Amino acid sequence: MRVHLTPTHLMCSHKIHAHVTLPCVSDLDEGRLLADWHTLLDRHAAVWNALERELQQRHAIGVSEFEALEKLAGCSVGKCRAAELAGAVPLSQSAASRLTARLERAGLVQRALCELDRRGVFVLLTDKGRRLYEEARPTHRAVLARTLRDDRDDRDD
Numbered sequence: 001m002r003v004h005l006t007p008t009h010l011m012c013s014h015k016i017h018a019h020v021t022l023p024c025v026s027d028l029d030e031g032r033l034l035a036d037w038h039t040l041l042d043r044h045a046a047v048w049n050a051l052e053r054e055l056q057q058r059h060a061i062g063v064s065e066f067e068a069l070e071k072l073a074g075c076s077v078g079k080c081r082a083a084e085l086a087g088a089v090p091l092s093q094s095a096a097s098r099l100t101a102r103l104e105r106a107g108l109v110q111r112a113l114c115e116l117d118r119r120g121v122f123v124l125l126t127d128k129g130r131r132l133y134e135e136a137r138p139t140h141r142a143v144l145a146r147t148l149r150d151d152r153d154d155r156d157d
Helices: 027-059 063-074 082-088 093-105 127-156
Strands: 002-005 010-017 020-023 079-081 109-113 121-125
Touching (some): 027 127, 121 127
Antiparallel strands (some): 109 121
């Protein structure tokens, strides 16, 4: 850690790599920063859990499955590279691969090799997958509207 004294205040920084220096945060700022971080985590958990509960109860899919179907439904011609799909869900590459395998076993997606590059894999949305997505989308949007609107209403008070 390097410390720089200036006429008006004390500043510090942490040298992480040769070319990256991160500023220190005062104790007061750190408390606010952590409070904001924990508020964000709590809000995310509340929304995620509400989505998970409703999507499971009504459509027998989880949030990750829905997000994957939504990504595919939004891709041109209902397909995208497996790596793109992995980026659409907050999962590791291996967990996203297992998710794709589950969706494939359920008949919601198909995998196909790229004709130009045999190493590339596309994931395609099946008709069954598109129907499930279309059925689940209103549930997803209603839960988002309810949970995120509740958050805005709390801040307006």
